[in-house]
Every structure is written in structure tokens, then in C-alpha cells.
Amino acid sequence: MRRSLMSLVWPIISGILLAIVLLNAFPQLLGERTTDDAATPVPDTSAVRAIAERTDTAERAPEVIEAAPLDRSQGPASxxxxxxxxxxxxxxxxxxxxxxxxxxxxxxxxxxxxxxxKDMPQRQxxxxxxxxxxxxxxxxxxxxxxxxxxxxxxxxxxxxxxxxxxxxxxxxxxxxxxxxxxxxxxxxxxxxxxxxxxxxxxxxxxxxxxxxxxxxxxxxxxxxxxxxxxxxxxxxxxxxxxxxxxxxxxxxxxxxxxxxxxxxxxxxxxxxxxxxxxxxxxxxxxxxxxxxxxxxxxxxVIRGWLGIDVQAMTPDLASSFGLKTLTGVVIASVVPDGPGDKADLQPGDVLMSIDGEPIVDAREAMADIAEISPGTQLPITIVRDGEKREITLTAGERPEASEVQ
CATH class of the missing domain: 2.40.10.120 (Thrombin, subunit H)
Known part of the structure; x- marks a missing residue:
């Protein structure tokens, strides 16, 4: 009986010793990582999967067009x-x-x-x-x-x-x-x-x-x-x-x-x-x-001239004239014997258009008038006492600045 047990013990002891030797030589057999493997951890893909699952059900990020890198070689160096x-x-x-x-x-x-x-001493x-x-x-x-x-x-x-x-x-x-x-x-x-x-x-x-x-x-x-x-x-x-x-x-x-x-x-x-x-x-x-x-x-410089001074239309002025828009300019004054005076324009008239072109800005209107050749027949539209009127006016030549003042 003892002899039979001893014949079993030695193979077991030999197997244990062999296992210890193998585990020392190859530790990965137990699932442990080497030092090099620990330096490069494997990413956890669970978070990525979770994000993917959320974007499947929510609004995706907008697609944008990315510009190419700026090429400054095309600009002049000097x-x-x-x-x-x-x-x-x-x-x-x-x-x-x-x-x-x-x-x-x-x-x-x-x-x-x-x-x-008048005899005060003067010097130049x-x-x-x-x-x-x-x-x-x-x-x-x-x-x-x-x-x-x-x-x-x-x-x-x-x-x-x-x-x-x-x-x-x-x-x-x-x-x-x-x-x-x-x-x-x-x-x-x-x-x-x-x-x-x-x-x-x-x-x-x-x-x-x-x-x-x-x-x-x-x-x-x-x-x-x-x-x-x-x-x-x-x-x-x-x-x-x-x-x-x-x-x-x-x-x-x-x-x-x-x-x-x-x-x-x-x-x-x-x-x-x-x-x-x-x-x-x-x-x-x-x-x-x-x-x-x-x-x-x-x-x-020869410029066209209507012989009127105008001011910009404001919401209050438009309301007082019964106008629903801010189109047009208000005639503030009329130069005696000027083109506007001869065409019977009056202060308080609202100049709506010149030659079919609506007027929005007073300065732009003056610049447009300046480009008109003196003697040109101009159809204009005005509003007087709430009524629209069509008048034909002959453009004159704008006097020198000193004369205008």
C-alpha cells in the first residue's frame, strides 16, 4: 500500500515543480501583463460605444466645409x-x-x-x-x-x-x-x-x-x-x-x-x-x-440745378404729410427766379421722384441732380396738400458756391 502511494506522490511533486518552473518563465500564462504592455494601455471602447449609441438617437453634428490652408505665396512680398x-x-x-x-x-x-x-498801422x-x-x-x-x-x-x-x-x-x-x-x-x-x-x-x-x-x-x-x-x-x-x-x-x-x-x-x-x-x-x-x-x-464745373433746398424725410414729417413711407425729401426753400420757382414749387412740397426715379436720400438726390445737363426737361412728382402732382421742370446751371450762399 505504501509502495503504491509513493509511486503516485512523485509524479504529482514532479508536476508541481514543472508548473512552477513554467509559470516563472512564462507569467502571461496567468493573464498578467509585462512591463512593456502596461505602458501602452488598451483603450476602453465602452465610452465610444456609448457615444455612438447616443448620436444614433440624437441630432448629428453639422457637416462643415473646412477651408484649405491659407496660401500666402500668392500675395505680393512687396x-x-x-x-x-x-x-x-x-x-x-x-x-x-x-x-x-x-x-x-x-x-x-x-x-x-x-x-x-481806417489808418490803423498794419504789417504784412x-x-x-x-x-x-x-x-x-x-x-x-x-x-x-x-x-x-x-x-x-x-x-x-x-x-x-x-x-x-x-x-x-x-x-x-x-x-x-x-x-x-x-x-x-x-x-x-x-x-x-x-x-x-x-x-x-x-x-x-x-x-x-x-x-x-x-x-x-x-x-x-x-x-x-x-x-x-x-x-x-x-x-x-x-x-x-x-x-x-x-x-x-x-x-x-x-x-x-x-x-x-x-x-x-x-x-x-x-x-x-x-x-x-x-x-x-x-x-x-x-x-x-x-x-x-x-x-x-x-x-x-457745370452742374445741374433745381433751385431748391431740401431736407431729409423723417417719420414725424411723413406722418404730418400723410405719407406711409419715408420716400421723398421735403422742399425747405425755393430760390427766387430759380428753376423750381419757375415750375411753381413751394416750400413744404414733398419731392417724391425725379425723371421716374424715387428719391430716398437728400444728398444722393442732390448728387444726381448735379449730373443732369442744364436745360434738360425733367418730369418730377411732388405731394402737396396730400395730393400727388406731376410737374415738368427745366434744370438750370448751378451757380458758383459763393452765389448759392
Whole structure:
């Protein structure tokens, strides 16, 4: 019996010893992980399955179109070619005028004036100002702002190549703040004019001029807006707005596009400090071209005129006139013997349309009237005492600004 048990024990002991040896050599046989396996845990897919189950029953995420990476290699690395094309045609303008003033500040007091009358001692003083201009033709015509050369006794033009010459005034248009000068036409650089109607918000713009008299300077920005009006700067406003830095001395200079073509004539800035704050305005090249052509041809700008002053329609005014819309403008006054007076227009009439075109904005209406040739027969629609009336009016020629006032 003992012998039979011993024959069974040794195989069992041998099997246990063999199992211990195998488990030490191959621990994965017990389901344990090695050190390397523990460093890269297997993700738990239960959460993913749960999300998948929820999205099956709820609204799926919207499909979006992802833009391709921005390719900046298409943009110019430099605008030097545009500047080299336009800058030679941008000139510095120095204007001066003589003014007379009293020898002593007290002489401006009426109390002291009564002792001297008209024989008060006077002295002359030279006032000078600076600005910019743009050569726009081989004949030597230069566009600039009217306020740059207004009342000047002498105007000196300095070209980029160092040449200096005196300029004469061909004509001015205070209502658009433009002026045309002429300089000797001897191998002059000329700028190219763009179609300013094609200007788009976001286009690169370069302002070239003579800020603060430091010399020709180029600043860069974009076109911030077009068609700006109601600024109270000019009678006729259709400004291009840019954030290219424009400072005193830039007036009359060029606003050009990325190809060096003239987009507008820099005119004004909106600023609380007197320096550039990123809001500058330029007269569109198309308007400047029209003014140039008329001044060269006629010495002045010829505009259509109805001989009336108008004010914008407001909800209160519309209600008082019994109108259900804000279309139209209210005639505030009628110039005696003007076209409107001859057509029997009266203050308080509501001008609804001109030549079949409804009127929405007073300034836009004035600009449209200005483009009408004097002598044109215009059918107009007015509302008087709550009744619509059709009247035919003959457009006249707008008088000079001083005469209008």
C-alpha cells in the first residue's frame, strides 16, 4: 500500500515543480501583463460605444466645409513696383499768401479802433501751407485739394526727381474740394487712373504724399468703405474710406491700388488728436476725372440745378404729410427766379421722384441732380396738400458756391 502511494506522490511533486518552473518563465500564462504592455494601455471602447449609441438617437453634428490652408505665396512680398510706378507723379505743393494784420493785438479791439479808424498801422505777414498733388496728364495738369491752394498768392510744386516749378491755377471746385493746377510739361511722370467704381472693400491701398513736410512718404492699408457721405465736409460727398495713415500734408496726394493706379485723391481724416487714427477719406478717381475734364474745358464745373433746398424725410414729417413711407425729401426753400420757382414749387412740397426715379436720400438726390445737363426737361412728382402732382421742370446751371450762399 505504501509502495503504491509513493509511486503516485512523485509524479504529482514532479508536476508541481514543472508548473512552477513554467509559470516563472512564462507569467502571461496567468493573464498578467509585462512591463512593456502596461505602458501602452488598451483603450476602453465602452465610452465610444456609448457615444455612438447616443448620436444614433440624437441630432448629428453639422457637416462643415473646412477651408484649405491659407496660401500666402500668392500675395505680393512687396509693393515697391506699385510705388515706383505711382510715386514719381505725386508732387509736394507749397503755397503762400500775404496777409495784413495789426501791429498790436489791442488793435483788434473795437474800443481802440475808434481812435485810429481806417489808418490803423498794419504789417504784412507771409502765411505758408503744404500739401500734395498728383500729375494726371502729360500736358502738366495736377490734381490737388482746393483747401491746399485756396487764396494762395504763389504755388510752388516740387517733383520727386528734385525739379521745382511755379504752378498756375486752372480752376477750382470748392464743392468737391478739388483744384486743377498746371505746370510746365517737360518730360513729366504721369499716374494711371483706375476705375474707382471697381474698388472693393478689403483692397490694398497705398497713400502717397508729404505728411508734415517730412518728404514723400508711403503708407499702406486697405479700403475700409466706399460711398461715404453725410460727413459735412463737402457739398458733394462720395468718399472712399481707408485706414492707410493720412496726416496733415497728405491732402491732395494719391491713394493708389496694389498696381500703382490712382484710386482717389486723399482729402480728409477723422481724428480727435489731429493725427492719423485709421479713418481717412479720398475723393474717388472717377469724380476727380470728371472735375478735371470740366475745369479744363470750361474753367469751372457745370452742374445741374433745381433751385431748391431740401431736407431729409423723417417719420414725424411723413406722418404730418400723410405719407406711409419715408420716400421723398421735403422742399425747405425755393430760390427766387430759380428753376423750381419757375415750375411753381413751394416750400413744404414733398419731392417724391425725379425723371421716374424715387428719391430716398437728400444728398444722393442732390448728387444726381448735379449730373443732369442744364436745360434738360425733367418730369418730377411732388405731394402737396396730400395730393400727388406731376410737374415738368427745366434744370438750370448751378451757380458758383459763393452765389448759392
Amino acid at each position: 509693393y515697391a513696383s506699385a510705388v515706383n510706378k505711382a510715386a514719381p507723379a505725386v508732387v509736394n505743393i507749397y503755397s503762400s499768401r500775404m496777409v495784413e494784420r495789426s501791429e498790436h493785438p489791442l488793435m483788434s479791439d473795437p474800443f481802440f479802433q475808434q481812435f485810429f479808424g 505777414r507771409m502765411l505758408s501751407s503744404l500739401g500734395s498733388g498728383v500729375i494726371v496728364s502729360t500736358e502738366g495738369y495736377v490734381l490737388t485739394n482746393n483747401h491746399v491752394i485756396n487764396d494762395a498768392d504763389e504755388i510752388q510744386v516740387a517733383l520727386r526727381d528734385g525739379r521745382e516749378t511755379l504752378a498756375k491755377v486752372v480752376g477750382t471746385d470748392p464743392e468737391s474740394d478739388l483744384a486743377v493746377l498746371k505746370i510746365p510739361s517737360d518730360d513729366l511722370p504721369v499716374i494711371q487712373l483706375s476705375d474707382s467704381e471697381q474698388v472693393a472693400i478689403g483692397d490694398v491701398s497705398l497713400a502717397i504724399g508729404n505728411p508734415f513736410g517730412v518728404g514723400q512718404t508711403v503708407t499702406m492699408g486697405i479700403i475700409s468703405a466706399t460711398g461715404r457721405n453725410h460727413l459735412g465736409l463737402n457739398a458733394y460727398e462720395d468718399f472712399i474710406q481707408t485706414d492707410a495713415a493720412i496726416n496733415p500734408g497728405n491732402s491732395g496726394g494719391a491713394l493708389v491700388n496694389a498696381e500703382g493706379a490712382l484710386v482717389g485723391i486723399n482729402t480728409a481724416i477723422f481724428s480727435r488728436s489731429g493725427g492719423s487714427q485709421g479713418i481717412g477719406f479720398a475723393i474717388p478717381a472717377n469724380l476727380a476725372h470728371q472735375v478735371l475734364d470740366q475745369i479744363v474745358a470750361h474753367g469751372r
